[in-house]
Amino acid sequence: MLIINNIVKQYAAHRALDDVSLRVEKGKIFGLLGPNGAGKTSLIRIITQITAPDSGEVIFNGERLNVKHISQIGYLPEERGLYKKMEIGEQVLYLARLKGLSTPEATKRIRYWFEKLDMADWWNKKVEDLSKGMQQKVQFVATVLHKPELIILDEPFSGFDPVNADVIKNEILELNKEGATFIFSTHRMESVEELCDNIALIHKSKKILDGPMAEIKAQYRNNTYWLEYQGEYNFENAREIFEVLENTTTAHKTRLKIKIREHRNANQVLSALLPYVSINRLDEVIPTMNDIFIEKVTQQS
Amino acid sequence: MNKILLIIQREYLSRVKKKSFIVMTLLTPIIIASFYGLIIYFSIEGVKGTHSKVAVVNNNKTLTEQLASTKNISYTYVNQSLEDMKASFKKTDYDYILYLPPFELSEPKGIQLLGTKQAGLSLNGRISGDVENMIRNQKLKASGIAQSDLDGLKTNVDIDNKKIGESGKEEDSSAGASTIIGTVAGILMFMFIMLYGIQVMRGVIEEKTSRIIEIMISSVKPFQLMMGKIVGIALVGLTQFILWIVLTASISTIAVTTLVGKDELKQRTSSMNIKAKDGSTINTPMTSAVDSPVLSMQKSLASLPLTKIILVFIFFFIGGYLFYSALYAAIGSAVDSETETQQFMMPVMMPLLVGYALSLSVVTNDPYGPVAFWLSMIPFTSPIAMVVRLPYGVPDWQLALSMLILVVGFVGTVWLASRIYQVGILMYGKKTSLKEMIKWFAYKN
Structure with missing residues (x-):
């Protein structure tokens, strides 16, 4: 119009x-x-x-x-x-x-x-x-x-x-x-x-x-996910699949913000963890408009 | 309805409905009328006048002439010394003592007027005039002129102003009435242009500071908004002017008739006419001198082309107002608050003030001279100068030329102002300089 x-x-x-x-x-x-x-x-x-x-x-x-x-x-x-x-x-x-x-x-x-x-x-x-x-x-x-x-x-x-x-x-x-x-x-x-x-x-x-x-x-997704599980697992073992950005682990749950490495995907994360722990959550962190706004503007100036 | 009409309607109604407008419109004629009424009342009362009794102590043996009593002053020669008179002054009913010391007639010095209250300027003037007359008479007699010849020398001259009109006919005119009407018209014109021009500026600033301007100009063109405001406020001014004329005229008629009484006014008019024709009423020169201004004023007021003056006044008010208010609108658009307007007000106010001052001095003294001519042609000053000149009579070609120049002038200022206005109204929070305003002309809108 x-x-x-x-x-x-x-x-x-x-x-x-x-x-x-x-x-x-x-x-x-x-x-x-x-x-x-x-x-x-x-x-x-x-x-x-x-x-x-x-x-x-x-x-x-x-x-x-x-x-x-x-x-x-x-x-x-x-x-x-x-x-x-x-x-x-x-x-x-x-x-x-x-x-x-x-x-x-x-x-x-x-x-x-x-x-x-x-x-x-x-x-x-x-x-x-x-x-x-x-x-x-x-x-x-x-x-x-x-x-x-x-x-x-x-x-x-x-x-x-x-x-x-x-x-x-x-x-x-x-x-x-x-x-x-x-x-x-x-x-x-x-x-x-x-x-x-x-x-x-x-x-x-x-x-x-x-x-x-x-x-x-x-476009602005950057392979970042929230991962939450219960059970014993040393996530250092999976460092080839993802890196940990944030760790907010509590007594009952392990809660991580992860970035999946290039040429890897969420399925590989799951198959790496499934044998050891029970997974509560794995969801993608969609960038907010706020993030995109700040990223674009600071990048330009 | 056309948008500009809607704007005019709002600007007009929102102002006319204001309490301050109603009060001003009603109160001013009452003030003017009562002022006018008071002047008439006092001038008539003044004829009856205050009467002063003056005791004359003459210590001058050379003075053989005596002071003659007039209507307002009675002179009584007393055979007492000044000291005795001063001592007993409070017991007598004299208002003043006039002391004439010994002096040579060629050099009258040391004359004193004594009293418990100070004599006013006019009384002082009258007495000194009487003394001068007396000395002159004595000198004339000394050179051998008889008393009868002296009496015959006194003549009372009243100059009747007549103007030769366009058709060669005589017209009554009075310099006094023309000056008063011209001055009043000039003052009114100045007031109207100032007051209503500044209202335009305030209106623009109000729209800017209240931030409604951007809402408005997403519906109407800036030019429509500016012209709507200017025209709306002009109509407010005209409404006020016409109401003032109508109300003043009716209130003064009522005031004059109730204050003076119809019969008395008629009587006075007729008795005056007799005096004016008859030369034998010379003995009381004070009476006619006080009476005639009021009456001749009324007479020559009637002889002035009042309708023409009012119509020309309205034309020049509209023209002069449009000329200046467009400039005021431009100023209003360029600032954020009224306090910032000072630097721009000066250049706009100056020509108006100069025109006002010169019109009331130079033009009234010489209404046909070159200064008067040019002031009434230049559109910055012509609205005031022309209405001041008008009662004296202005050639039609000059009037027409001046009107034409004014129209061209206000088309020019409106064009100029609208260019500044449409940029200025959207500029917030920035101090504007004159240089910047000139730059705005280059903006494409």
């Missing part, structure tokens, strides 16, 4: 985006990752038409990105706020009408969302009377109210307590099920793991990694 081709964006002496290309599939949740100042916000501002690229193009649903797409995109910026003196209901209504909704339709949808997110009695409250988390909820509603096809969320969970973060996460998943595509920019890798189908990693203005999250994780 969204194809980004060879985007370059230059700010005076600083190149914010250097030949970045991406592809966001319809109905997926796309994670846009990268350390601070990598160029994520610059890219999002180009997609939301806040700024234009110096070169390259953005294709939205087969068309070059243009003004009419504004109403099909919902954007929750990282730097976000509301008019302090305005009432909540009035404010969301104003933002919705700026996206092209009629007053009655917008009012109906605001009531629906306020009901759903447990904010029904907030209509006449002023923004300055709300906590930061409450304001975030209002902003989330304003972002999704006009039923955009593409929803861009920049650090959506910052400021939420765990309960409300969960509420919002479920809403994201529900909207996704109904067909909305998400671009999700964050530093919090655990929420990337939970939500994203595809990711791209931007570092120092360049894209350094992208693809389906499962594939990327598979």
Whole structure:
């Protein structure tokens, strides 16, 4: 649904985006990752038409990105706020009408969302009377109210307590099920793991990694396993098959983190041990997005 | 509805609904009206005037002429020494003692006015005027002019300002009324441009600091947001201006009629007219001198083309406001808080202040001179200078040219400001220099 081709964006002496290309599939949740100042916000501002690229193009649903797409995109910026003196209901209504909704339709949808997110009695409250988390909820509603096809969320969970973060996460998943595509920019890798189908990693203005999250994780497997067994066995005898990285043995169980050596596999570990001990567990340590993120970024710099 | 209309609507309503706006809008006309009412009240009361009794102690044998009492001051010659008078002063009902010591007529020195309270400037002036007259009369008589000739010399001259209009017809005009209307219009213009220009700047800063700006410009173009804000606030200003005119006019009418009473006002007007035509009322020159400003003011107010002045004022308010508010919007976009605005405010404020100061001094003194002409052409100063000049009469071609230049000027500043604005609003936490703002022009957006 969204194809980004060879985007370059230059700010005076600083190149914010250097030949970045991406592809966001319809109905997926796309994670846009990268350390601070990598160029994520610059890219999002180009997609939301806040700024234009110096070169390259953005294709939205087969068309070059243009003004009419504004109403099909919902954007929750990282730097976000509301008019302090305005009432909540009035404010969301104003933002919705700026996206092209009629007053009655917008009012109906605001009531629906306020009901759903447990904010029904907030209509006449002023923004300055709300906590930061409450304001975030209002902003989330304003972002999704006009039923955009593409929803861009920049650090959506910052400021939420765990309960409300969960509420919002479920809403994201529900909207996704109904067909909305998400671009999700964050530093919090655990929420990337939970939500994203595809990711791209931007570092120092360049894209350094992208693809389906499962594939990327598979690429970064490094033959590390958790091994747990009961019984007497000197694992030094199997050092040709694996090396021990960590040993957290207790009185009843031997618990090891092992790395299987090259050209060996898990089966060989099992056949080496089976005659002597009873095995409770042998499972692969899948690298977390956090590990991959840190590895890729430190490797590049 | 069009997005820019929505923005205008929000900017307008959110300000008009504010308590401070309602209070200011209602209170100001009441203050102006009561001020106006007080002036009229006192000028009429002033005719009745304070009356001072002055005891004259004349120790000057050469002075044979005597001071003649006037409406406000009665002179009584006493045959006592100054010391005696001072001693018994509190028991008498005199307000002041005028002491005339011996002096040569060519060099009148040592004249004193004594009293328990200090004489005011105007009383002092009147008495010294009376003494001067007396000495002059005596000198004239010494050179052989008869008393009857002396009386005949006194003439009271009132200059009626008439202006030859475009069609060659005479028009009533009054330098006083023109100055007052021009000055008031100039002050109002300055106030409006400052107040509402700064409101635009505050609005932009508020959007930036509350971080709603990025949400907004993912739905609307920065130019729409800026223009919506500028136009919305302009409408607030116009609303206030029109309400002020309507309210001030109606309240002053009520105030004047209740304070003075309709009959009395009518009576005074008619009796004045008689005096103005009739030369025989010379004996009481003080009366007409106090009365006439108020009445002639009212007369020449009516003779000024007030509708034209108001319409031109509104035009120049809109033009001047657009010109400056665009610059204020650019400043607001470039900073993170109001305290940072100082360095940029100066260059923007200076021309407005200079225009204001020069308009109220040079232009009112010489409304047709080259300084007045150029001030009313340059768009930085023309909104103020032109409304100050207007009551004196401005040739139509100059008015049209000035309007044209102002329109070109504000299109220019709006264009310039919007380029800075669209970059500035997305820059957080960075101190911006003027040099950087100039660089922003090069950005492609």
